[in-house]
Amino acid sequence: MSVQFMPNTTYTLFRNAILGEQQVVCRYDGRFxxxxxxxxxxNKRGEDVVLAWQFAGESSGPLPQWRCLKLANVSDARPRSGGWHEGGSHQTTQTCVSEIDLDINVHVRKLR
Structure with missing residues (x-):
């Protein structure tokens, strides 16, 4: 398993999930x-990251909540059909993704 190959595959999976408004299930930091x-x-360090709304699964804190995931630390990711979950209030500017490739609210929904 190539370490450099996994983030590219994972990146593509998450990017396609945003485009299709699909859920993703995965393991991150040992949690489902x-x-x-x-x-x-x-992010500012040049690492591939995704800002996601975690609505279920395992967590060290209460759910649902926003998560900033380094894609290099994601494993066993797969898309899943199901209802789209939007995050709570957008009162603060996100700091997870500094160089945005794709934003569902800007690049996907504004095109519809």
Whole structure:
């Protein structure tokens, strides 16, 4: 298994999930997560990241909540059909993704 190959595959999976408004289930930091990804790109360190609304699964804190995931730490990711979950209030600017590749609210929904 190539470490460099996995983020590219995972990145594509999350990007396609945003485009299709699909849920993603995966493991992150050893926990099973059920997510709806909203924004994908890179952080200030140049790492591939996704801002996602975690609505179910395992968590160290209360759910639902926003998650900033480094895609290099994601494993066993797969898309899943199901209802789209939107995050709560957008009162603060997100700081997870500094170079945005795709934002569901800007790039996907504004085109419809």
């Amino acid at each position: 997560r059920e997510l709806c990804p909203h924004i994908i790109g890179t």
